[in-house]
Every structure is written in C-alpha cells, then in structure tokens.
Amino acid sequence: MPFQHPEEVGYGYVIERYVTRKDSEHARYLQLKSGRVLQPGWPHAERFTRHLIDDAATITDAELEALLGYEWRSRLTAAWLIGVGRRATFRERIGDLLLASEFCFSGSAYCFALARFGTHADAEILTAYLDRYLPRTDLRYDQPALLRLDAHHADRFTESDGLWDQWAQALAHLQDSPDYTPAEQRRWTDLHCDFASGWARP
Template structure:
C-alpha cells in the first residue's frame, strides 16, 4: 500500500483526480443527488479524467487508500478498462477493512460472469466472518444487480433461509439489512456510470 504523506507521486495524483471538489465523496453516492449545471460539470470532468489518466497512474491510485481506490475504480468503469478486472478482483478479495467495496462499481459495469465470480469469491470468504462488518452488503447487492443483468441466480444461495447472509446479518450491526433494497442504489450508480461511459465513448 502507498501513503500520500510519504509518496509525492501518489499525492500528485490525489490532487489531480481524487480531491477536486471532494470527488471521492460524490462517487460514493452523493453524486446521484446532483442536478443541473453542477451535475453536468461533475460528469464532464469525470469523463475527461477517465480519458486523461494513464494505466500506470490508475495502478498507483489502486495502491492507495479507500479514497484513491474508489476514484480509480470509477475512472476504470467510465473508460471500460476491463484489463483491470484481475487487479480489482484481487483488491476486493484482499479487502482489509470497510470502504473497500469500491471495486464493485467497476465489476458491475463490466457485467460478465467473470465479474460475478469475483463477487462470489468475496462473499464466500467474508460472509462467514461475523466479526467483520465490512462490505458484505454492498457486494451482495452488486451480485443481485449482476444477476438481474445476466439473468442468473448466483445470489440465491447466499440469501436462502438460514443461509450465509441471514447468519451474518443476524450477528452484526450491518447497516444494509436487505441487499435487495440496496440493489436499487447499485442500479442507480451503474446507470450513472453507464451515462458517463457513453459520453466517454463519444468523446
């Protein structure tokens, strides 16, 4: 992991891509509430930066903290850079704490069975860990979204009565009580990412 306070290269990338207008916060969901010129500007700048950032710079951001990773995963999603799938899957599976579910937006927008496999690998590892309240709810909601896109039922075993999700949720203080409801938020985030991706492709 790289740390901005000791890494001038990472700090420069944070100044350019992560920190402006607290982008990393808006990419967490608050950007969905933007409207009018403010929204247009946010989308335009995100699309611009998705085109300007290099693969090497994305790799550096993915080695940073959750803010840097969240931003990098959105830039990857907007630009459709599926070559980062394996690295993003590795980061998701390694986790290391809350707010590490940022890879979900990239995997959701890639939208293939391979992406669902990575989400399932996370759930297989972390749903049994009832002492950890990390991103299990976000990941399961993203898997539900991919199921809807792909016409699959990969999430069903996790949601079965008495199954892994119920056991984990009953033992934790997780804020996502029903991943089916949060699936709607995932769908909204993906729709926003898809809108940006269309503008990126047309630019």
C-alpha cells in the same frame, strides 16, 4: 505489496488531480463515497459527472496503478474511474484488492467496477469475495454488485436463512433494516451502474 504514495513512483500529482479534485464544495472522493451525485436536485451533478467521465477516458493505466497502490481514498477513486471507463484490463487487479479487503470504504467501488464489467468472470470474483467475507459477522460487507450481475450466482446467498440473512441478523445495526435487504442493495447498485451508463461518452 506495500502501500506507496504516488510520489514514490513518479506520480505525485494524481492525488490532487483525480482524488481531491474539487468539482463542488467537497473533494471528489467524498462525493463518490456519499453517493450524492445520485441524489435528485444536487446542483453540481452535471459538472461533477462530466469531469468524472472525462477523467475516466483520459487517465492512463500507469496513473490508475499509482492510485491503486495507495490508501482507500485513492483506491476508491481509481475504482470508480475504472468502472466508469469500463477498463476491463483491471479486472484481476480489482479482484485482488477486493479479496484482500485491506481498507474499508473502497470495497464498494471495487464492486461497482466489477458490476460495470458485467461478465461471468466478474460474478466469479464477487462470489469468491462473498464466500470469504459473508460468514464474517464482525465485518460490514454486502453483495449489491453480485445481484446486479447474475441472480443465479446470488441465489445461494440470498435464500431464506442463507449467508445473507445470517450476516444481517448477526449485526444489531442491520437487523430489520430496509436498506440491507437484497432488493434494496440491488436497487442501489442499479442506480450507480445506470448513472454511469447514462453519462458515458458516445
């Protein structure tokens, strides 16, 4: 499917409203990408998060589709809104985008959304993703969301000398990095999901 600017489908306002919206000194997509909202002591955390929760509850399916049809910044933001709002009707769409892997950066947001849904179907999507991409040692893909969902699904990837070890050891910048152990990746995804759960509307 060709990429379309939201203006082409009658939703030109969604980029400024949801993606580049400035709840602090930087655009929303930058804050989501950096994970700054999870860092203790960030002074804008409460305001930023409340706006994110509100938008996740009120954005329409058509607006989300307009964002998902465009580039990585809009897709990353849309996936976060879908995950925070637990819009499970977007499972297939998110899965298709994850498996296509057309852009860098947005993949982590797709994994977050699937981890928030947290069902067997989501684990199956992530398993298919890892089967396709972990053997690709020319790419930087990881599996934190899979660990969050189901250790049974993750075991065959994380066993000693399994696909995870082979992938991490093949990339010089990941070798012996504590940030890319399965346990650390699981911890980071837990932080994201617990953050979203803690701020969810009643």
